[in-house]
Amino acid sequence: MDNARPPWARRRPDRPQAWWPPEPGRRAGGRLPWRSTLLVLVLVTVGTNAAAHGQHGRVPLDPLGHALLVAGAVLLLFRHRYPRATALGTAACCAVYFAAGYPYGPVFVTLALGAYAAIVAGHRVVAWCAVGGVWLAHLLVAHWLYRWLPPHLGPAPWGQELVVTAWVMAVLAASELARVRREQLARMRAERAAAERRRADEERLRIARELHDVLAHSISVINVQAGVGLALLDSDPQQARTALTTIKAASKEALGEVRQVLDTLRAPGDAPRAPAPGLDRLPELVEQAQRAGLAVDIATEGTRAPLPPGADLAAFRIVQEALTNIVRHSGSRTARVLLRDVPGALEIRVDDDGPATAGSGELVGGGNGLAGMRERAAALGGTIEAGPRPDGGFRVHARLPLTAAARTTEEES
Structure with a gap:
């Protein structure tokens, strides 16, 4: 049944379906972005109060207006842990703010950052719905509900709606580009890690082959000569002495080659002490x-x-x-x-x-x-x-x- 739904509406099995629990990997760690949120809060409150002086006919900022500005900025504290809830919460604050007739200003920043966090986290549908909902609410208030909502002015010019639409599309496009870039970087990091693991595996196999070839050959010679020495120890001491001499030479050579391999392990960047055979x-x-x-x-x-x-x-x-x-x-x-x-x-x-x-x-x-x-x-x-x-x-x-x-x-x- 899920395959019959359009791609944008299908559930992704690797995404949590609950709205309020934090994202996977975010519950135990990750500090809240206090500094950036405080900066946004100052920008939104101070910038909106400054922009309100030149907007005659809008409703002056009162405690409710300031509360909406502060609430939208404070929600950004949780944009990494709860990206979907943050996107919807900032959108709701903006929609109520515009419906109440308060002055325009940097309040759009909270909506943009909330949508950006949701898109980067992979919740594109939620972000698009949040931004689209604010745009639709602004359109309804400016051209239909203005009769019943303050400041009870006439319909807004359509040129203003074009500006708002362009701003909305710019926010969504920038967020999508950031998401694509982050996915590309993550894929590149994964490819580099896989290449490093592959190189490490190849180096491990190379060292294993070297040790096997050195030890198998030398120990085989030692084993044969030890058997000869034991068999001739009493009957032919001279031949037994020759076998022991061979064992000594083979073991010395094996120790030298094993030491060379181990030196390569301890200092991979150093040149080998002896040329490869x-x-x-x-x-x-x-x-x-x-x-x-x-x-x-x-x-x-x-x-x-x-x-x-x-x-x-x-x-x-x-x-x-x-x-x-x-x-x-x-x-x-x-x-x-x-x-x-x-x-x-x-x-x-x-x-x-x-x-x-x-x-x-x-x-x-x-x-x-x-x-x-x-x-x-x-x-x-x-x-x-x-x-x-x-x-x-x-x-x-x-x-x-x-x-x-x-x-x-x-x-x-």
Whole structure:
């Protein structure tokens, strides 16, 4: 049934329907606008008394006239808490004031401010009805009821009504413009807040990926070498010593990279102490993998061109995570890494011959490592394909478009 009503008459579900309770969020807080209301009160009373001296034939201001002026101004104290009641109250004071034949003056200011507060608060129909009611009352008094109401003069000239109509339309237009401007500012603030939350979420995910890649790789190497050391502690102390040396080196490297990430968190504006890792550190990955018992063969195809920093870091982390997964989830002791430069993109392929070990279900199902690789590739406009090969083993195939990576790096910088 509500849909059959005209748009201006439909109830908005986000607006309270009671007239007198304060607006949502206004009950507990918000000080009354004493200073502006006192200024309006002085303007209305002093200005109207001054304007009355040049209006012969109007009813002189008496206690009732002054009471109406003061009441209309005092109602503005509650224009933020009760905008609809304030608009109707100031309109009623103005209508009675004009019907009683009192002099014209700044009494219009109270009506304008009451309507402005209601429109800005979203109660446009109430404000329009209040101002329109005063205009209609003035029209009736000036051209019909003047016979029975003081000062019992003849009908007012129609030119005066044109001035009053123009004033009414100006008040409503200014109030509508203020409402639209306030809504635009609120929308802009909401968009900025959403953008800040989005940037914070992206930064949180980036840090989570960095910590996962660093810790997963280093802890996997430490875990493998700790097992080797325990197994050979009695039978081959020299090999056990080598395993402990590898554990020390891997843990030191992990602590350094974690410290770099934490320093970025503590001082986001400072430059990092060490450059971000890239494909130039692949020999270190190969050495760490060899210490963990994994032989890695790296091959390149095409002409290797310098990569943008974002793509270089993503490529390094993808290879690192792929080798970490082989160490953790594959029974193969060999891995093959292929870096292929194609026009506008870098392709990365990491293969192992399997078979999968116990606990590798999270790799096939897409654990945090694969999710992190996909997020890195997607941030650069690339793709990741990971899954078992038809002839056995597992393959990770990534494609990173270098043009998109360059644009992303420029935007971040």
